[in-house]
Amino acid sequence: MAGVLSLSACSEQSADEPKAAETSQAMNNAMDVKQPEPVAAPKAPLADPMPAPAAKAPVEQEVQKVVEAKAEAVMAEAATGVSGEKVYATCVGCHGAAGEGGVGPKLAGQEIAAIVEKLQRYKSGEQVGPMTGMMAPMAAGLSDGDMQAVAEYVNGL
Ligand code: HEC
Structure with a gap:
Protein backbone atom coordinates (compact mmCIF):
# COMPACT_ATOMS: atom_id res chain seq x y z
CA MET A 1 0.00 0.00 0.00
CA ALA A 2 2.90 2.32 0.82
CA GLY A 3 4.24 1.90 -2.73
CA VAL A 4 0.98 3.00 -4.24
CA LEU A 5 0.87 6.02 -1.98
CA SER A 6 4.38 7.19 -2.90
CA LEU A 7 3.65 6.66 -6.61
CA SER A 8 0.58 8.84 -6.41
CA ALA A 9 2.66 11.42 -4.52
CA CYS A 10 5.15 11.39 -7.39
CA SER A 11 2.51 11.97 -10.01
CA GLU A 12 1.15 14.86 -8.00
CA GLN A 13 4.63 16.43 -7.96
CA SER A 14 5.17 16.03 -11.70
CA ALA A 15 1.81 17.64 -12.26
CA ASP A 16 3.20 20.72 -10.48
CA GLU A 17 6.30 20.97 -12.67
CA PRO A 18 4.79 22.92 -15.58
CA LYS A 19 3.63 25.51 -13.08
CA ALA A 20 7.16 25.82 -11.65
CA ALA A 21 8.60 26.31 -15.14
CA GLU A 22 6.11 29.04 -15.85
CA THR A 23 7.10 30.74 -12.62
CA SER A 24 10.83 30.67 -13.41
CA GLN A 25 10.12 32.00 -16.90
CA ALA A 26 8.26 34.84 -15.35
CA MET A 27 11.26 35.45 -13.06
CA ASN A 28 13.65 35.45 -16.02
CA ASN A 29 11.54 38.06 -17.72
CA ALA A 30 11.61 40.12 -14.57
CA MET A 31 15.41 39.88 -14.45
CA ASP A 32 15.72 40.94 -18.10
CA VAL A 33 13.96 44.12 -17.23
CA LYS A 34 16.11 44.88 -14.16
CA GLN A 35 19.52 44.55 -15.79
CA PRO A 36 21.52 47.03 -13.68
CA GLU A 37 21.08 44.86 -10.54
CA PRO A 38 23.59 42.04 -11.36
CA VAL A 39 26.21 44.63 -12.35
CA ALA A 40 25.94 46.55 -9.11
CA ALA A 41 25.89 43.44 -6.88
CA PRO A 42 29.48 42.08 -7.43
CA LYS A 43 31.10 45.42 -6.52
CA ALA A 44 30.78 44.97 -2.76
CA PRO A 45 31.96 41.29 -2.53
CA LEU A 46 34.97 41.94 -4.82
CA ALA A 47 36.19 45.04 -3.00
CA ASP A 48 36.61 43.30 0.39
CA PRO A 49 38.68 40.13 -0.40
CA MET A 50 41.20 41.88 -2.70
CA PRO A 51 43.28 44.03 -0.28
CA ALA A 52 43.72 41.29 2.35
CA PRO A 53 45.72 38.71 0.30
CA ALA A 54 47.67 41.45 -1.49
CA ALA A 55 48.93 42.82 1.84
CA LYS A 56 49.75 39.40 3.28
CA ALA A 57 51.52 37.75 0.34
CA PRO A 58 54.88 39.62 0.28
CA VAL A 59 55.44 39.13 4.00
CA GLU A 60 54.57 35.43 3.79
CA GLN A 61 56.89 35.04 0.81
CA GLY A 99 78.17 38.51 2.39
CA GLU A 100 78.00 42.18 1.39
CA GLY A 101 81.68 42.27 0.44
CA GLY A 102 84.69 44.20 1.74
CA VAL A 103 88.25 43.18 0.96
CA GLY A 104 86.70 40.40 -1.13
CA PRO A 105 83.79 40.67 -3.56
CA LYS A 106 80.13 40.62 -2.58
CA LEU A 107 78.90 37.02 -2.21
CA ALA A 108 75.29 37.66 -1.20
CA GLY A 109 72.86 36.88 -3.99
CA GLN A 110 75.23 34.56 -5.87
CA GLU A 111 74.00 31.13 -6.91
CA ILE A 112 75.17 28.14 -4.86
CA ALA A 113 76.65 26.44 -7.93
CA ALA A 114 78.51 29.61 -8.95
CA ILE A 115 80.11 29.99 -5.51
CA VAL A 116 81.17 26.32 -5.42
CA GLU A 117 82.58 26.57 -8.94
CA LYS A 118 84.69 29.65 -8.06
CA LEU A 119 85.96 28.04 -4.87
CA GLN A 120 87.02 24.98 -6.90
CA ARG A 121 88.90 27.23 -9.33
CA TYR A 122 90.74 29.03 -6.49
CA LYS A 123 91.58 25.67 -4.92
CA SER A 124 92.95 24.32 -8.19
CA GLY A 125 95.43 27.20 -8.30
CA GLU A 126 93.78 29.01 -11.20
CA GLN A 127 94.28 32.77 -11.43
CA VAL A 128 90.66 33.98 -11.20
CA GLY A 129 90.94 37.71 -10.52
CA PRO A 130 93.68 40.23 -9.65
CA MET A 131 93.57 39.31 -5.94
CA THR A 132 93.48 35.54 -6.31
CA GLY A 133 96.62 35.32 -4.16
CA MET A 134 94.53 36.42 -1.18
CA MET A 135 91.63 34.04 -1.80
CA ALA A 136 93.41 30.89 -3.03
CA PRO A 137 94.83 29.88 0.37
CA MET A 138 91.33 30.15 1.85
CA ALA A 139 89.83 27.85 -0.79
CA ALA A 140 92.76 25.42 -0.55
CA GLY A 141 91.65 24.37 2.92
CA LEU A 142 88.05 23.64 1.91
CA SER A 143 86.71 20.15 1.13
CA ASP A 144 83.90 19.64 -1.39
CA GLY A 145 81.49 19.37 1.55
CA ASP A 146 82.82 22.62 3.06
CA MET A 147 82.33 24.41 -0.25
CA GLN A 148 78.76 23.15 -0.69
CA ALA A 149 77.84 24.01 2.91
CA VAL A 150 79.38 27.48 2.87
CA ALA A 151 77.86 28.23 -0.56
CA GLU A 152 74.39 27.26 0.68
CA TYR A 153 74.90 29.34 3.81
CA VAL A 154 76.03 32.38 1.81
CA ASN A 155 73.14 31.93 -0.62
CA GLY A 156 70.72 32.15 2.31
CA LEU A 157 72.22 35.35 3.75
C1 HEC B 1 91.83 37.49 3.31
C2 HEC B 1 90.55 37.88 2.77
C3 HEC B 1 89.64 36.78 2.30
C4 HEC B 1 89.15 35.72 3.02
C5 HEC B 1 89.43 35.38 4.48
C6 HEC B 1 88.26 35.01 2.13
N1 HEC B 1 88.21 35.62 0.91
FE1 HEC B 1 87.08 35.04 -0.66
N2 HEC B 1 87.91 36.48 -1.78
C7 HEC B 1 88.85 37.39 -1.35
C8 HEC B 1 89.29 38.20 -2.46
C9 HEC B 1 90.29 39.35 -2.40
C10 HEC B 1 88.63 37.70 -3.60
C11 HEC B 1 88.79 38.14 -5.04
C12 HEC B 1 89.95 37.30 -5.57
C13 HEC B 1 90.32 37.56 -7.01
O1 HEC B 1 90.57 38.72 -7.37
O2 HEC B 1 90.30 36.55 -7.77
C14 HEC B 1 87.77 36.63 -3.13
C15 HEC B 1 86.89 35.93 -3.94
C16 HEC B 1 85.99 35.00 -3.49
C17 HEC B 1 84.96 34.39 -4.29
C18 HEC B 1 84.65 34.71 -5.74
C19 HEC B 1 83.68 35.85 -5.74
C20 HEC B 1 83.38 36.39 -7.09
O3 HEC B 1 82.28 36.98 -7.23
O4 HEC B 1 84.18 36.28 -7.99
C21 HEC B 1 84.31 33.53 -3.50
C22 HEC B 1 83.11 32.67 -3.89
C23 HEC B 1 84.91 33.60 -2.20
N3 HEC B 1 85.92 34.51 -2.22
C24 HEC B 1 84.50 32.86 -1.12
C25 HEC B 1 85.17 32.84 0.08
C26 HEC B 1 84.87 31.93 1.14
C27 HEC B 1 83.76 30.90 1.11
C28 HEC B 1 85.72 32.20 2.16
C29 HEC B 1 85.85 31.48 3.49
C30 HEC B 1 86.11 30.07 3.41
C31 HEC B 1 86.56 33.29 1.72
N4 HEC B 1 86.20 33.66 0.47
C32 HEC B 1 87.54 33.89 2.50
C33 HEC B 1 89.27 37.57 -0.05
C34 HEC B 1 89.04 36.69 0.97
Missing part, protein backbone atom coordinates in the same frame (compact mmCIF):
# COMPACT_ATOMS: atom_id res chain seq x y z
CA GLU A 62 59.78 36.64 2.73
CA VAL A 63 59.15 34.38 5.71
CA GLN A 64 58.95 31.39 3.37
CA LYS A 65 62.33 32.35 1.82
CA VAL A 66 64.05 32.61 5.18
CA VAL A 67 62.56 29.32 6.37
CA GLU A 68 63.63 27.57 3.17
CA ALA A 69 67.16 28.97 3.38
CA LYS A 70 67.46 27.82 6.98
CA ALA A 71 66.09 24.39 6.06
CA GLU A 72 68.60 24.11 3.20
CA ALA A 73 71.48 24.97 5.51
CA VAL A 74 70.32 22.47 8.10
CA MET A 75 69.91 19.76 5.46
CA ALA A 76 73.36 20.54 4.04
CA GLU A 77 74.88 20.21 7.49
CA ALA A 78 73.10 16.91 8.01
CA ALA A 79 74.26 15.60 4.62
CA THR A 80 77.90 16.74 4.80
CA GLY A 81 78.48 16.98 8.54
CA VAL A 82 79.68 20.54 7.90
CA SER A 83 78.09 23.75 9.16
CA GLY A 84 78.20 26.42 6.48
CA GLU A 85 77.89 29.00 9.20
CA LYS A 86 81.07 27.70 10.90
CA VAL A 87 83.00 27.61 7.63
CA TYR A 88 81.86 31.11 6.79
CA ALA A 89 83.22 32.39 10.11
CA THR A 90 86.66 32.30 8.45
CA CYS A 91 85.38 34.33 5.49
CA VAL A 92 83.48 37.08 7.33
CA GLY A 93 86.54 39.31 7.74
CA CYS A 94 86.89 39.79 3.99
CA HIS A 95 83.39 39.14 2.62
CA GLY A 96 81.24 40.66 5.38
CA ALA A 97 78.83 39.13 7.90
CA ALA A 98 75.97 39.37 5.39
Whole structure:
Protein backbone atom coordinates (compact mmCIF):
# COMPACT_ATOMS: atom_id res chain seq x y z
CA MET A 1 0.00 0.00 0.00
CA ALA A 2 2.90 2.32 0.82
CA GLY A 3 4.24 1.90 -2.73
CA VAL A 4 0.98 3.00 -4.24
CA LEU A 5 0.87 6.02 -1.98
CA SER A 6 4.38 7.19 -2.90
CA LEU A 7 3.65 6.66 -6.61
CA SER A 8 0.58 8.84 -6.41
CA ALA A 9 2.66 11.42 -4.52
CA CYS A 10 5.15 11.39 -7.39
CA SER A 11 2.51 11.97 -10.01
CA GLU A 12 1.15 14.86 -8.00
CA GLN A 13 4.63 16.43 -7.96
CA SER A 14 5.17 16.03 -11.70
CA ALA A 15 1.81 17.64 -12.26
CA ASP A 16 3.20 20.72 -10.48
CA GLU A 17 6.30 20.97 -12.67
CA PRO A 18 4.79 22.92 -15.58
CA LYS A 19 3.63 25.51 -13.08
CA ALA A 20 7.16 25.82 -11.65
CA ALA A 21 8.60 26.31 -15.14
CA GLU A 22 6.11 29.04 -15.85
CA THR A 23 7.10 30.74 -12.62
CA SER A 24 10.83 30.67 -13.41
CA GLN A 25 10.12 32.00 -16.90
CA ALA A 26 8.26 34.84 -15.35
CA MET A 27 11.26 35.45 -13.06
CA ASN A 28 13.65 35.45 -16.02
CA ASN A 29 11.54 38.06 -17.72
CA ALA A 30 11.61 40.12 -14.57
CA MET A 31 15.41 39.88 -14.45
CA ASP A 32 15.72 40.94 -18.10
CA VAL A 33 13.96 44.12 -17.23
CA LYS A 34 16.11 44.88 -14.16
CA GLN A 35 19.52 44.55 -15.79
CA PRO A 36 21.52 47.03 -13.68
CA GLU A 37 21.08 44.86 -10.54
CA PRO A 38 23.59 42.04 -11.36
CA VAL A 39 26.21 44.63 -12.35
CA ALA A 40 25.94 46.55 -9.11
CA ALA A 41 25.89 43.44 -6.88
CA PRO A 42 29.48 42.08 -7.43
CA LYS A 43 31.10 45.42 -6.52
CA ALA A 44 30.78 44.97 -2.76
CA PRO A 45 31.96 41.29 -2.53
CA LEU A 46 34.97 41.94 -4.82
CA ALA A 47 36.19 45.04 -3.00
CA ASP A 48 36.61 43.30 0.39
CA PRO A 49 38.68 40.13 -0.40
CA MET A 50 41.20 41.88 -2.70
CA PRO A 51 43.28 44.03 -0.28
CA ALA A 52 43.72 41.29 2.35
CA PRO A 53 45.72 38.71 0.30
CA ALA A 54 47.67 41.45 -1.49
CA ALA A 55 48.93 42.82 1.84
CA LYS A 56 49.75 39.40 3.28
CA ALA A 57 51.52 37.75 0.34
CA PRO A 58 54.88 39.62 0.28
CA VAL A 59 55.44 39.13 4.00
CA GLU A 60 54.57 35.43 3.79
CA GLN A 61 56.89 35.04 0.81
CA GLU A 62 59.78 36.64 2.73
CA VAL A 63 59.15 34.38 5.71
CA GLN A 64 58.95 31.39 3.37
CA LYS A 65 62.33 32.35 1.82
CA VAL A 66 64.05 32.61 5.18
CA VAL A 67 62.56 29.32 6.37
CA GLU A 68 63.63 27.57 3.17
CA ALA A 69 67.16 28.97 3.38
CA LYS A 70 67.46 27.82 6.98
CA ALA A 71 66.09 24.39 6.06
CA GLU A 72 68.60 24.11 3.20
CA ALA A 73 71.48 24.97 5.51
CA VAL A 74 70.32 22.47 8.10
CA MET A 75 69.91 19.76 5.46
CA ALA A 76 73.36 20.54 4.04
CA GLU A 77 74.88 20.21 7.49
CA ALA A 78 73.10 16.91 8.01
CA ALA A 79 74.26 15.60 4.62
CA THR A 80 77.90 16.74 4.80
CA GLY A 81 78.48 16.98 8.54
CA VAL A 82 79.68 20.54 7.90
CA SER A 83 78.09 23.75 9.16
CA GLY A 84 78.20 26.42 6.48
CA GLU A 85 77.89 29.00 9.20
CA LYS A 86 81.07 27.70 10.90
CA VAL A 87 83.00 27.61 7.63
CA TYR A 88 81.86 31.11 6.79
CA ALA A 89 83.22 32.39 10.11
CA THR A 90 86.66 32.30 8.45
CA CYS A 91 85.38 34.33 5.49
CA VAL A 92 83.48 37.08 7.33
CA GLY A 93 86.54 39.31 7.74
CA CYS A 94 86.89 39.79 3.99
CA HIS A 95 83.39 39.14 2.62
CA GLY A 96 81.24 40.66 5.38
CA ALA A 97 78.83 39.13 7.90
CA ALA A 98 75.97 39.37 5.39
CA GLY A 99 78.17 38.51 2.39
CA GLU A 100 78.00 42.18 1.39
CA GLY A 101 81.68 42.27 0.44
CA GLY A 102 84.69 44.20 1.74
CA VAL A 103 88.25 43.18 0.96
CA GLY A 104 86.70 40.40 -1.13
CA PRO A 105 83.79 40.67 -3.56
CA LYS A 106 80.13 40.62 -2.58
CA LEU A 107 78.90 37.02 -2.21
CA ALA A 108 75.29 37.66 -1.20
CA GLY A 109 72.86 36.88 -3.99
CA GLN A 110 75.23 34.56 -5.87
CA GLU A 111 74.00 31.13 -6.91
CA ILE A 112 75.17 28.14 -4.86
CA ALA A 113 76.65 26.44 -7.93
CA ALA A 114 78.51 29.61 -8.95
CA ILE A 115 80.11 29.99 -5.51
CA VAL A 116 81.17 26.32 -5.42
CA GLU A 117 82.58 26.57 -8.94
CA LYS A 118 84.69 29.65 -8.06
CA LEU A 119 85.96 28.04 -4.87
CA GLN A 120 87.02 24.98 -6.90
CA ARG A 121 88.90 27.23 -9.33
CA TYR A 122 90.74 29.03 -6.49
CA LYS A 123 91.58 25.67 -4.92
CA SER A 124 92.95 24.32 -8.19
CA GLY A 125 95.43 27.20 -8.30
CA GLU A 126 93.78 29.01 -11.20
CA GLN A 127 94.28 32.77 -11.43
CA VAL A 128 90.66 33.98 -11.20
CA GLY A 129 90.94 37.71 -10.52
CA PRO A 130 93.68 40.23 -9.65
CA MET A 131 93.57 39.31 -5.94
CA THR A 132 93.48 35.54 -6.31
CA GLY A 133 96.62 35.32 -4.16
CA MET A 134 94.53 36.42 -1.18
CA MET A 135 91.63 34.04 -1.80
CA ALA A 136 93.41 30.89 -3.03
CA PRO A 137 94.83 29.88 0.37
CA MET A 138 91.33 30.15 1.85
CA ALA A 139 89.83 27.85 -0.79
CA ALA A 140 92.76 25.42 -0.55
CA GLY A 141 91.65 24.37 2.92
CA LEU A 142 88.05 23.64 1.91
CA SER A 143 86.71 20.15 1.13
CA ASP A 144 83.90 19.64 -1.39
CA GLY A 145 81.49 19.37 1.55
CA ASP A 146 82.82 22.62 3.06
CA MET A 147 82.33 24.41 -0.25
CA GLN A 148 78.76 23.15 -0.69
CA ALA A 149 77.84 24.01 2.91
CA VAL A 150 79.38 27.48 2.87
CA ALA A 151 77.86 28.23 -0.56
CA GLU A 152 74.39 27.26 0.68
CA TYR A 153 74.90 29.34 3.81
CA VAL A 154 76.03 32.38 1.81
CA ASN A 155 73.14 31.93 -0.62
CA GLY A 156 70.72 32.15 2.31
CA LEU A 157 72.22 35.35 3.75
C1 HEC B 1 91.83 37.49 3.31
C2 HEC B 1 90.55 37.88 2.77
C3 HEC B 1 89.64 36.78 2.30
C4 HEC B 1 89.15 35.72 3.02
C5 HEC B 1 89.43 35.38 4.48
C6 HEC B 1 88.26 35.01 2.13
N1 HEC B 1 88.21 35.62 0.91
FE1 HEC B 1 87.08 35.04 -0.66
N2 HEC B 1 87.91 36.48 -1.78
C7 HEC B 1 88.85 37.39 -1.35
C8 HEC B 1 89.29 38.20 -2.46
C9 HEC B 1 90.29 39.35 -2.40
C10 HEC B 1 88.63 37.70 -3.60
C11 HEC B 1 88.79 38.14 -5.04
C12 HEC B 1 89.95 37.30 -5.57
C13 HEC B 1 90.32 37.56 -7.01
O1 HEC B 1 90.57 38.72 -7.37
O2 HEC B 1 90.30 36.55 -7.77
C14 HEC B 1 87.77 36.63 -3.13
C15 HEC B 1 86.89 35.93 -3.94
C16 HEC B 1 85.99 35.00 -3.49
C17 HEC B 1 84.96 34.39 -4.29
C18 HEC B 1 84.65 34.71 -5.74
C19 HEC B 1 83.68 35.85 -5.74
C20 HEC B 1 83.38 36.39 -7.09
O3 HEC B 1 82.28 36.98 -7.23
O4 HEC B 1 84.18 36.28 -7.99
C21 HEC B 1 84.31 33.53 -3.50
C22 HEC B 1 83.11 32.67 -3.89
C23 HEC B 1 84.91 33.60 -2.20
N3 HEC B 1 85.92 34.51 -2.22
C24 HEC B 1 84.50 32.86 -1.12
C25 HEC B 1 85.17 32.84 0.08
C26 HEC B 1 84.87 31.93 1.14
C27 HEC B 1 83.76 30.90 1.11
C28 HEC B 1 85.72 32.20 2.16
C29 HEC B 1 85.85 31.48 3.49
C30 HEC B 1 86.11 30.07 3.41
C31 HEC B 1 86.56 33.29 1.72
N4 HEC B 1 86.20 33.66 0.47
C32 HEC B 1 87.54 33.89 2.50
C33 HEC B 1 89.27 37.57 -0.05
C34 HEC B 1 89.04 36.69 0.97
